[in-house]
Amino acid sequence: MGLSTGEKIFMYLNVLFFIILMIVMIYPFWYMIMGSLSNSDMTADGGLFLTPAGFSLAAYIAVFQNVSILSGFKVTLITTAAGTVIGTIFTAALAYAISKKRLRGQFFFSLMILFTMLFSGGLVPSYLLVKALGLVDTYWAMILPGTMGAWNIFVMRSFFKGIPEELEEAAKIDGANDLTVFFRVVLPLSKPVLATVGLFIAVGYWNDFFSSVLYTTQKDMWQLQMVLKDIISNTSAAISQAGISISVQNEVNSFTVKMASIIVSSLPILVVYPFLQKHFVKGVLIGSVKG
Amino acid sequence: MALSNDVIITAGKSDARIKGRFARDLIRDKFLYLLLLPGLLLIVVFRYIPMYGVIIAFQDFNIYKGILGSEWVGFAQFTRLFHSPDFYEILRNTVLISLYKLIASFSVPIILSLLLNELRQVMFKRFAQSIIYLPHFVSWVIFSGVIIAFLNPVDGMVNTVIKGSGGSAINFLGDVRYFRSVLVLSDIYKEVGWGTIIYLAAIAGVNADLYEAARMDGANKLRQMWHVTLPSIRPVILILIILSLANILEAGFQQIFLLYNALVYDVADIIDTYVYRVGIQDANYSYATAAGLFKSVVAMILILTVNKIVKKTGQEGLW
Numbered sequence: 001m002g003l004s005t006g007e008k009i010f011m012y013l014n015v016l017f018f019i020i021l022m023i024v025m026i027y028p029f030w031y032m033i034m035g036s037l038s039n040s041d042m043t044a045d046g047g048l049f050l051t052p053a054g055f056s057l058a059a060y061i062a063v064f065q066n067v068s069i070l071s072g073f074k075v076t077l078i079t080t081a082a083g084t085v086i087g088t089i090f091t092a093a094l095a096y097a098i099s100k101k102r103l104r105g106q107f108f109f110s111l112m113i114l115f116t117m118l119f120s121g122g123l124v125p126s127y128l129l130v131k132a133l134g135l136v137d138t139y140w141a142m143i144l145p146g147t148m149g150a151w152n153i154f155v156m157r158s159f160f161k162g163i164p165e166e167l168e169e170a171a172k173i174d175g176a177n178d179l180t181v182f183f184r185v186v187l188p189l190s191k192p193v194l195a196t197v198g199l200f201i202a203v204g205y206w207n208d209f210f211s212s213v214l215y216t217t218q219k220d221m222w223q224l225q226m227v228l229k230d231i232i233s234n235t236s237a238a239i240s241q242a243g244i245s246i247s248v249q250n251e252v253n254s255f256t257v258k259m260a261s262i263i264v265s266s267l268p269i270l271v272v273y274p275f276l277q278k279h280f281v282k283g284v285l286i287g288s289v290k291g
Numbered sequence: 292m293a294l295s296n297d298v299i300i301t302a303g304k305s306d307a308r309i310k311g312r313f314a315r316d317l318i319r320d321k322f323l324y325l326l327l328l329p330g331l332l333l334i335v336v337f338r339y340i341p342m343y344g345v346i347i348a349f350q351d352f353n354i355y356k357g358i359l360g361s362e363w364v365g366f367a368q369f370t371r372l373f374h375s376p377d378f379y380e381i382l383r384n385t386v387l388i389s390l391y392k393l394i395a396s397f398s399v400p401i402i403l404s405l406l407l408n409e410l411r412q413v414m415f416k417r418f419a420q421s422i423i424y425l426p427h428f429v430s431w432v433i434f435s436g437v438i439i440a441f442l443n444p445v446d447g448m449v450n451t452v453i454k455g456s457g458g459s460a461i462n463f464l465g466d467v468r469y470f471r472s473v474l475v476l477s478d479i480y481k482e483v484g485w486g487t488i489i490y491l492a493a494i495a496g497v498n499a500d501l502y503e504a505a506r507m508d509g510a511n512k513l514r515q516m517w518h519v520t521l522p523s524i525r526p527v528i529l530i531l532i533i534l535s536l537a538n539i540l541e542a543g544f545q546q547i548f549l550l551y552n553a554l555v556y557d558v559a560d561i562i563d564t565y566v567y568r569v570g571i572q573d574a575n576y577s578y579a580t581a582a583g584l585f586k587s588v589v590a591m592i593l594i595l596t597v598n599k600i601v602k603k604t605g606q607e608g609l610w
Contacts, residue, residue, distance in 0.1 A: 121341025
């Protein structure tokens with residue numbers, strides 16, 4: 001099937017459009033990488049930063065000497081790992097139980113979960129609860145409130161409903177109970193949906209800063225994104241952080257340090273993203289077909 | 292007499308039998324309940340207890356006296372809220388900002404997915420998709436850093452360009468005339484790619500014969516999009532618009548929280564940011580909870596209404 005001249009022109013223009021769009025999407029990251037590699041004396045005038053202005057790694061040295069960033073990494077790694085594991089396993093277990101029609105109360109439990117999508121207690125009561133539980137300045141304050149999401153539960157439930165009943169019955173004839181069926185039969189079959197939901201939960205924890213705003217009073221309990229927020233919004237905080245040696249402080253300015261901090265803290269997502277992208281897309285589509 | 296006794300006896304019997312069956316089912320499914328328990332417990336604690344906590348909106352809550360010891364004031368907090376000029380400002384800002392975002396966030400992804408769908412080179416298409424989905428996963432903290440750096444009036448790139456072409460620097464984030472535009476544009480930039488996923492899936496489901504028939508009739512690409520693709524995905528578009536109307540009170544807390552400042556409160560302060568400042572920072576717990584409760588209740592009514600409307604149009608609703 002041949003294409004008319006008009007269609008060919010359209011095709012080329014369309015490709016051109018997407019090339020430009022991709023450049024627009026990539027450019028901020030490019031700008032920040034180049035800015036972070038620049039020599040601090042040469043960034044004062046601003047500019048496009050298509051290439052670094054001068055060259056210096058001092059900003060990165062400053063980032064890795066910064067005690068707050070290192071502790072932010074630690075806090076975020078702990079909350080992300082724990083939150084993702086707890087969230088994924090408990091979500092799967094709950095979703096599996098309510099995927100069984102025979103379970104007494106199954107409808108009631110589903111309704112209870114659904115209702116959390118319709119109504120919420122809001123910010124202040126949630127804050128007061130975490131305070132009353134004595135979780136302020138603990139990792140649990142940043143882990144537990146966000147573990148269970150109604151959306152994730154329903155995505156998993158619809159997946160579990162699609163697993164043929166015969167597989168589970170076969171295992172039961174061999175003497176397995178519901179627990180062993182869940183862990184030995186159902187979970188191994190559910191790797192795609194576990195990966196998808198787990199990734200969404202993980203990104204949520206990695207990008208979270210507001211838990212730190214609400215539930216921490218000490219800087220050493222700040223999540224990475226909270227440390228970053230502080231560095232971005234507070235010019236003097238960018239450079240004069242505990243741990244950064246004087247010789248390095250003289251070689252950087254707040255701009256180069258901000259850029260380097262942003263790059264370092266977004267790097268983990270940028271690195272794993274290409275490999276995991278297809279799982280994310282799958283998740284959106286499973287969710288939209290709903291069960 | 293004998294008959295009615297009989298009835299009572301059988302009724303009693305079947306009652307016992309039902310109870311017996313109930314207990315037997317509970318025992319049979321004991322492991323399922325075990326699986327259900329931890330997740331349900333987390334939901335009860337972190338979702339349902341705060342729902343109970345909203346009753347402090349009807350109190351003059353004192354954190355030392357607790358919910359049980361605090362004084363009840365009826366609807367006084369709501370009266371105060373509805374009489375405050377702040378309330379109309381934050382309501383207006385919330386609705387306006389999310390309405391602007393809504394218009395942008397359903398129109399631009401549709402156009403973009405139509406264009407993406409026309410890319411013939413599979414590798415190039417995949418690559419383009421990967422790149423434009425990416426900003427969705429970058430946190431608002433990082434994004435706010437990018438925006439602040441780009442729009443900085445002294446040495447930001449945008450203002451360097453403006454000054455270079457003879458203009459004078461604009462403080463985009465501190466000027467009520469520009470702030471909302473910054474919000475809407477940065478939101479599109481971050482979410483437009485991600486927004487195409489559902490449309491692309493819908494477009495992929497369009498019957499290819501329809502395009503062939505349209506081509507036979509001499510329709511060019513633009514006409515095919517207009518007369519074949521768009522009508523075919525209209526149900527999806529409709530549902531997404533209706534559903535986002537239900538979220539009209541969600542104007543994007545994180546984004547605004549990270550970008551706004553006292554200079555632009557007039558146009559940028561939304562219900563959520565107000566609740567945070569008044570409730571958490573100033574510790575006006577009851578008053579802020581009342582404002583939050585107002586939002587939750589309106590949001591719930593909106594979702595229930597919207598779901599009904601969606602079902603009336605013959606589509607599957609949210610539940």
